[in-house]
């Protein structure tokens with residue numbers, strides 16, 4: 091975004107624009123699109139793996155057989171067939187859902203935004219992991235949430251610290267509007283919440299009377315290990331709102347996601363969606379529905395997961411080979427991301443500038459996952475969008491910048 095010294099429209103803006111934040115990933119799009127930069131920044135699905143012939147066939151089918159309907163407005167909650175397909179996708183994660191409880195959204199991002207729109211009053215508390223999905227922060231901030239971030243570790247959300255936080259809030263006579271969590275192959279941390287901790291979270295939701303917002307775009311992209319139950323499937327008390335998207339299992343360009351919620355919440359979400367954009371794209375839904383009819387949707391997911399698996403292995407091997415021993419990183423069992431923790435004296439925002447300028451390699455600085463900008467010594471590395479040879483080269487270049495900065499620090503400290 092261009093910085094303007096004096097803004098003559100200053101007096102026109104709503105107060106909430108003062109709290110609006112840009113997502114660090116969006117800011118990095120321009121840098122990472124530069125052809126000579128190896129981008130380990132964007133969580134870009136491997137769309138080049140998508141079968142172009144299938145897309146051509148299903149698009150042709152929709153255009154020739156149902157052109158007028160595809161070009162028309164549709165119901166706010168989405169087409170019945172889309173919702174039935176969503177139920178099938180969720181069933182693949184052993185999560186049974188009544189299609190009446192589904193609303194189709196414009197990507198998973200809109201699902202997050204709609205939840206914020208209908209639940210948050212300015213100053214309301216929301217609990218997230220620390221770090222959280224950088225793209226959730228602009229929505230939370232736009233609706234002026236007061237965000238409390240609770241650390242995670244290799245087993246995901248630290249439920250012991252979550253409980254401490256809830257107790258503290260209870261003593262102060264308050265509680266959060268909701269807990270936002272990414273249980274599988276977390277963005278940006280790459281970790282998953284263990285079965286035990288999932289059960290604890292569901293118990294806390296019941297005991298403290300809380301809503302959990304479960305955001306699960308990556309659950310189907312597992313390389314190894316047993317599938318873990320969704321929080322939604324564990325919940326017996328209608329305390330979980332479930333969000334997901336077709337972005338990682340078909341394509342982000344389709345811009346279709348979904349939200350599952352108890353009927354009263356869904357009614358409000360529907361009103362919010364009407365205000366936001368009337369309805370999800372009918373054309374995109376009909377293409378997806380035709381795709382579900384024509385192809386076995388799991389085929390592409392299985393294919394692309396094999397691609398990501400190899401890329402993850404390449405990144406882990408390169409990190410082992412090139413990164414200094416002071417660095418530690420997560421070992422994701424699926425998804426897109428590895429989370430690296432560097433010595434505390436390093437600042438990854440500064441490091442990014444050097445990495446792009448001197449070595450033509452990019453990543454997401456860890457501070458993007460914190461509302462208050464902390465987490466400066468972390469970085470998110472995406473292995474999904476780059477072939478193995480480039481991953482190795484990117485990590486090698488990045489290691490060079492990190493080592494130089496560490497040497498500089500040591501020299502300055504004597």
Ligand SMILES: Cc1ncc(COP(=O)(O)O)c(C=O)c1O
Nearest residue numbers: 197198199223277335337342347
């Ligand atoms: C955790 C999480 N939630 C939501 C989204 C947004 O999904 P969509 O591209 O469908 O809007 C993403 C995208 O990267 C994500 O990682």
